[in-house]
Amino acid sequence: xxxxxxxxxxxxxxxxxxxxxxxxxxxxxxxxxxxxxxxxxxxxxxxxxxxxxxxxxxxxxxxxxxxxxxxxxxxxxxxxxxxxxxxxxxxxxxxxxxxxxxxxxxxxxxxxxxxxxxxxxxxxxxxxxxxxxxxxxxxxxxxxxxxxxxxxxxxxxxxxxxxxxxxxxxxxxxxxxxxxxxxxxxxxxxxxxxxxxxxxxxxxxxxxxxxxxxxxxxxxxxxxxxxxxxxxxxxxxxxxxxxxxxxxxxxxxxxxxxxxxxxxxxxxxxxxxxxxxxxxxxxxxxxxxxxxxxxxxxxxxxxxxxxxxxxxxxxxxxxxxxxxxxxxxxxxxxxxxxxxxxxxxxxxxxxxxxxxxxxxxxxxxxxxxxxxxxxxxxxxxxxxxxxxxxxxxxxxxxxxxxxxxxxxxxxxxxxxxxxxxxxxxxxxxxxxxxxxxxxxxxxxxxxxxxxxxxxxxxxxxxxxxxxxxxxxxxxxxxxxxxxxxxxxxxxxxxxxxxxxxxxxxxxxxxxxx
Numbered sequence: 001x002x003x004x005x006x007x008x009x010x011x012x013x014x015x016x017x018x019x020x021x022x023x024x025x026x027x028x029x030x031x032x033x034x035x036x037x038x039x040x041x042x043x044x045x046x047x048x049x050x051x052x053x054x055x056x057x058x059x060x061x062x063x064x065x066x067x068x069x070x071x072x073x074x075x076x077x078x079x080x081x082x083x084x085x086x087x088x089x090x091x092x093x094x095x096x097x098x099x100x101x102x103x104x105x106x107x108x109x110x111x112x113x114x115x116x117x118x119x120x121x122x123x124x125x126x127x128x129x130x131x132x133x134x135x136x137x138x139x140x141x142x143x144x145x146x147x148x149x150x151x152x153x154x155x156x157x158x159x160x161x162x163x164x165x166x167x168x169x170x171x172x173x174x175x176x177x178x179x180x181x182x183x184x185x186x187x188x189x190x191x192x193x194x195x196x197x198x199x200x201x202x203x204x205x206x207x208x209x210x211x212x213x214x215x216x217x218x219x220x221x222x223x224x225x226x227x228x229x230x231x232x233x234x235x236x237x238x239x240x241x242x243x244x245x246x247x248x249x250x251x252x253x254x255x256x257x258x259x260x261x262x263x264x265x266x267x268x269x270x271x272x273x274x275x276x277x278x279x280x281x282x283x284x285x286x287x288x289x290x291x292x293x294x295x296x297x298x299x300x301x302x303x304x305x306x307x308x309x310x311x312x313x314x315x316x317x318x319x320x321x322x323x324x325x326x327x328x329x330x331x332x333x334x335x336x337x338x339x340x341x342x343x344x345x346x347x348x349x350x351x352x353x354x355x356x357x358x359x360x361x362x363x364x365x366x367x368x369x370x371x372x373x374x375x376x377x378x379x380x381x382x383x384x385x386x387x388x389x390x391x392x393x394x395x396x397x398x399x400x401x402x403x404x405x406x407x408x409x410x411x412x413x414x415x416x417x418x419x420x421x422x423x424x425x426x427x428x429x430x431x432x433x434x435x436x437x438x439x440x441x442x443x444x445x446x447x448x449x450x451x452x453x454x455x456x457x458x459x460x461x462x463x464x465x466x467x468x469x470x471x472x473x474x475x476x477x478x479x480x481x482x483x484x485x486x487x488x489x490x491x492x493x494x495x496x497x498x499x500x501x502x503x504x505x506x507x508x509x510x511x512x513x
Contacts, residue, residue, distance in 0.1 A: 022253045027060035030255040034072070040064055053240045054248035055420070061251035069247035070239060077234055077242050077271070080406065084399050085230040088392055091385040092223035098378055099216050103144060106306055111137040114310035121314070129165045132158070133313075140205075144213050151206045151476075159198045159316075160185050166193070166317065167331070170324045174338035183335035193327050194316035201312055204305045207474040211292060211300040214471035218289050219382075221464040225282075225457045229275055229393070232453060238271035241443035246406075249417040257408070260416035260425035263442070264407035268397035269430050270443025274451035276432040279394040281461040286390045288468035293379050293386075295472055303375045394432050 028041040041060060048059035051066050061069075114133060118126045136158045143149035164181045234242070245259045245267045259267075269276070296302070320327065332338065401407040408416040418425040419442065427441045437445035467477050 022058055022060045022251075024060040024253075027250060027253050027255070030250055031065065036065070036068055040068075048251070051251075053243050054251045055244075057252075059251040060253065061248075065251075066243075069250070070243050073243040073246055074234060074239055076246065077238075080400055080403070081230050084396065084403075085226060085392075088389050089223065089226045089230065091382075091389065092219055092226055095382045095385065096216060096219035096223055099212075099219060099382070102374060102378060103212050103216065103302065104141070106303060107137060107141055107144065110306045110309060114313070117310055118314070125169060129169075132161050132165060135161075140209065143209055144216075146213075151209055152202055155198070155202045155205060159194060160188060162317075163188060163193055163320075166320050167328075170321070171328055171338065173341055175341045176338060180335055180338070184331055187331065187334050191327060191330055193320045193323070195319040197312055197316035197319070201309070205309075206476075207295075207300045208302040208305040210471050210474060210476045211295045212302045214467050214476075215289070215292050215296060218285070218292070218464055218468055221460055222285070222289070225278075225460060228453060229278060229457055232275065232451060234271065235443075235445075237444040241267045241270060244419055245417075245442070248419070252421070254417055254422055257415070257417040257422055258412075259407045260413060260418050261401055261407050261410045262413070262427075262429050263416070263418055263425040264401035265397050265429050266427065266440060267442045268400045269432060270437050270440040270445050272393075272396050272400075273432075273434040273437045273445050273447075274454040275393050275396055277434050277450070278454055278458060278461075279391065279432070281458045281465070282393055283390055285461045285465045285468070286386050288465045288472070289386055290383060291472050292468050293383050296379050297376060300474070301375065397432070 022045045024042055024044055028038045031041050032038045040062070042062055045058045045060050046062070048054065048057055048061065050063040051059065051061060052063075053066055053070065054061055111134075115130070118130075118133070136154075139147075139149055139154045139158075143151060143154075163184065167181070167184060168176055245264060249255055249257055249259075414424050415422070416425070430436050430440055434445065434447050434450060437443070438447050470477055
């Protein structure tokens with residue numbers, strides 16, 4: 001009788017709750033909070049045998065819920081990458097826009113200033129020969145905007161054309177043929193009609209424009225690399241690892257837990273392995289950009305070269321005028337005596353062609369201190385940003401995992417989701433880069449297949465770093481003329497940049513005297 005009573009008591013006694021059972025009702029509420037239909041959530045836990053990512057175990061998830069989590073994870077990762085890289089991309093986009101606008105405005109203002117002052121000072125003779133100066137600025141702009149212009153040859157041609165026009169104006173009482181003008185050109189170096197101005201200006205303009213153009217091209221390359229690398233597609237292994245980290249905890253009813261920080265780091269180091277490999281070449285590129293800013297602020301400062309260029313050209317013109325008689329005598333000695341035209345200089349209206357020494361500014365036209373320091377302000381601002389982003393790609397996993405909604409703080413290492421349950425994440429955090437992910441416990445990485453797009457960006461950075469180093473030394477590497485190419489330097493793909501680098505000519509060294 002007692003035995004029967006014992007059996008009845010056992011049958012009627014309440015069953016003890018399984019401490020490991022998952023409360024599917026709470027999971028349903030959490031799943032609904034994410035914006036999904038509660039009807040998709042199982043009412044009772046299952047073995048999870050139909051799951052691919054959230055390891056088969058007692059779970060309140062099914063394959064349909066898991067697929068929702070996978071799609072959501074992909075969107076979350078893309079948004080996280082976009083948000084994290086936004087400041088970087090904006091820095092290069094804004095920097096390029098500001099520098100490009102500044103350099104183009106500087107060219108435009110300098111040309112306008114020269115035109116106004118020469119017109120006021122020289123009048124009709126200047127108007128009749130204005131195309132010589134217009135050609136100078138047109139070629140400077142073409143070089144800056146990507147044209148394959150040899151600056152030294154272009155400046156030599158400018159002074160040669162100016163010499164021809166000046167000689168004709170100063171000797172208008174003679175008949176001067178094209179052959180005679182060509183003969184004069186042969187004595188240009190020996191005669192030095194414009195004094196030392198052409199030599200000095202050639203050195204200053206060449207180095208300043210090489211530095212300016214290369215720096216702006218560098219900003220373009222940085223912008224394009226940042227844009228492309230931030231859009232690299234996730235591998236299937238990364239999607240799985242990221243999904244497991246963010247959402248598989250829901251299936252266990254542990255949706256209030258955030259992923260352990262070290263767990264997050266290993267997932268991100270696996271997902272961003274190729275991006276991390278960009279870091280060494282990116283750092284060299286940033287260092288080369290920073291070096292060139294020193295030139296922009298110092299000896300290759302295009303602002304300090306261009307603003308007084310009207311004064312320097314006028315000095316050269318005055319030098320030739322003051323020595324016109326001696327110059328004409330030397331030319332007659334070398335090229336022969338000219339035949340009179342039958343009309344005097346005064347009859348031709350050019351007797352006072354260059355009367356009065358050129359005065360560059362009226363007091364009210366003097367540039368303000370603010371205007372004079374605009375380039376310095378631009379350089380200071382971009383230097384700060386370049387330094388800030390020098391290690392951007394290798395620090396990307398840490399940046400991701402520092403986001404409050406992504407991972408738990410390092411101080412809560414025992415109260416976080418470790419990929420399986422609540423508790424400390426045991427595996428060691430791996431080093432950065434593709435080769436170091438061979439044994440990544442969270443994301444399977446094929447280290448034998450580097451990402452093609454990332455490798456293209458690495459090559460683009462190498463090409464640009466080489467150009468920046470040459471520009472720092474005052475040298476230029478001429479790419480194919482972008483005005484004749486199907487792309488200009490600001491829209492070329494990395495592959496096209498690489499092809500240009502392979503086809504470019506040897507560096508051309510600027511005169512440093």
